[in-house]
Amino acid sequence: MPDISISAGFLIGLAFGVVGLLSGFCLLSSLRDWWTADDGRKIRSYALALAVAIVGTQFVAGAGLVDIGKSLYLQPSFSAPLMFFGGLLFGLGMVLSNGCASRAVVLLGKGNIRSLVVLVIIGVTAQMTLKGLFAPTRLAFLQWTQFTPSAVSAPALLSSLGVSESIARIAVTLIAAGALSVFAFSDRQFRRSYGQIAAGLAVGSLVVAGWLATGWLGADEFNPKPATSLTFISPIADTVQYVMFSTGLSLNFGIALFAGVLTGSAATAVLTGRFQLEGYTSAAHTARSISGAVLMGSGGAMAYGCSIGQGLTGLSTLAMPSLVAVAGIIAGAALGIRRIVVIPALATR
Numbered sequence: 001m002p003d004i005s006i007s008a009g010f011l012i013g014l015a016f017g018v019v020g021l022l023s024g025f026c027l028l029s030s031l032r033d034w035w036t037a038d039d040g041r042k043i044r045s046y047a048l049a050l051a052v053a054i055v056g057t058q059f060v061a062g063a064g065l066v067d068i069g070k071s072l073y074l075q076p077s078f079s080a081p082l083m084f085f086g087g088l089l090f091g092l093g094m095v096l097s098n099g100c101a102s103r104a105v106v107l108l109g110k111g112n113i114r115s116l117v118v119l120v121i122i123g124v125t126a127q128m129t130l131k132g133l134f135a136p137t138r139l140a141f142l143q144w145t146q147f148t149p150s151a152v153s154a155p156a157l158l159s160s161l162g163v164s165e166s167i168a169r170i171a172v173t174l175i176a177a178g179a180l181s182v183f184a185f186s187d188r189q190f191r192r193s194y195g196q197i198a199a200g201l202a203v204g205s206l207v208v209a210g211w212l213a214t215g216w217l218g219a220d221e222f223n224p225k226p227a228t229s230l231t232f233i234s235p236i237a238d239t240v241q242y243v244m245f246s247t248g249l250s251l252n253f254g255i256a257l258f259a260g261v262l263t264g265s266a267a268t269a270v271l272t273g274r275f276q277l278e279g280y281t282s283a284a285h286t287a288r289s290i291s292g293a294v295l296m297g298s299g300g301a302m303a304y305g306c307s308i309g310q311g312l313t314g315l316s317t318l319a320m321p322s323l324v325a326v327a328g329i330i331a332g333a334a335l336g337i338r339r340i341v342v343i344p345a346l347a348t349r
Contacts, residue, residue, distance in 0.1 A: 005218025009253040012209050013260020015202065016230065020106040021265045021274070023199035025049075027307035028094045028103065031333050044184040045196040050312055051180035052204025057211055057229075057316035058155075058173040062166065066215030070226045072304055073319040074153055079146040082138070083321055084328040086302025087310070089295045091332020096292025100307045101232040101300065105258060109265025111277045117286075118293040123240030125297030126233050138302060154318040172318055206230060207312050214253050228253060229316070231309025233300035303328060 019025060023045070030042035061068045068074060094100040097118050099107060104122070108115035128134050151157040154176075158168035184200065185191055210229025219227075235254030242249050269275040280286040300306045303325040305314050311329065314322030 005213050005253050006251050006256045008209070008213035008217060009256030010260040010263075012206050012213065012230070013257040013262075014264040015260075016102075016206055016257075017106055017109060017261040017264025017266075018268045019199050019202045019206075020102065020261070021110060021268045022272075023195055025199050025203055026100060026103040027311055027329070028098075028100050028333060031330070032337055035334070035337060039189075040187055041190050041193045041196045044187055044190040045193075045200040046311075047180045048184040048197065048200030049202075049204035049207070050315055051177040051184065052201055053207035053312050053316035054173055054177045054180070054318065056205065056208030058169055058318070060208060060211055060216070061317075062169050066211045066227050068211065068215070068227060068317050071228060071317060072226060073310075073314040073317045073322050075321075076152060077146050077148045078152070078321040078324075079142045080321070080324045081145045082142055083303050083325045084331075086299045086304075087325040087328020087330075088332040088335075089299025089328075090303055090306060091299075091329040091334075092336045093292040093295025093297075093299055093332070094307065095333055095336025096288045097296065098289070098292075101236060101296055102230075102261070102306065102308045105232065105236070105261045106265045109262045109267075110269040111275045113277060113279045114289055118289060118296075119236055120240060121290060121293035122233065122297040122300070123237045125294050126237040126301045127241065129298040129301035130237070134298060149320070152320055154320065157320070176318065203230075203312070207316055210253075210257075210313070211316075218253070229313040230257070231305050231313055232258075233297070233306050233309060237297075237301075299332075 024042065025045065026042070027046060030046045033039040033041070034043045057066075057068065060066045090100075094103075097104070099115070099118075101119075101122055104112075104115040104118045108119060125134075129138055151160050154172045155165065155168040158172060159165050163171070190196060207229050211227055214225075214229065215227025231254070235258045238252060239255050239258045242251070242255050266275070280289065296306070300309070303310060305311075305322075305325060307329055310322045310325040315326060
């Protein structure tokens, strides 16, 4: 991609790092607050971010600015069992590590040394699952279970019933974004949480900015690459590899995104007096965190994304495979929160 997409990736990451640190934007904490403390402000902020991402993504796609049809999320063939299982592992892993992949990057900028361990392990295990020791098993299961449906997105499914493509896109977008917005603003407590509202609007807009950065501003007709946006499993894996072999690799949007998130979080933490070095509290805490990182790295690779990559960016394309992956992530988080988080030794960040 041209340098402009790398610069844009860094700026988008910078903004995400600031918002993530100030608001605590994270699917895990959102679900945990909602299910265990009856506090739905963060999950409604997440829903608002998804609504904005869907509207913006479908607009730029419908206007012909970005070809999301060639993105990772709308491939013609996919394995629903593999993506659900990968999401399940990721959801359980983020509970064990007490934060998802994106949250780990934000917390590292805040001085959380535990997150450095988590991120390195996520990067290594993701590469092992995609290209290394675990890859043959993943590929064998993928080939055994993948199928090619007649449509891989909700608008395409509606179009197959005879509705025009543009009308199908508008209808599904309005229904999905409308339902999410109603859910978000139906709660009086959330309507008064201006910080969480701003966070949802900002993160959703950053997803759209990512599509524009890679699919429009950074598009190179001589070296075409699929458009992408906010996601963290692949960028973490690429960053770990780049740190080790930078002379043989080149920067990309994902690596720049990672660097931007880390920089934005660190700068915000220092300026607001929140920077503080933190480490593990016990051997058991260390083991749980490392186990969670392994599950997130391998699960995220199988699910083609994380709670941000599939939960926001993937769903913004209205892709049905993303629905499967996100269902797995939520199921894994539910299992983890209800079975593991109650253990007193599981320290919080």
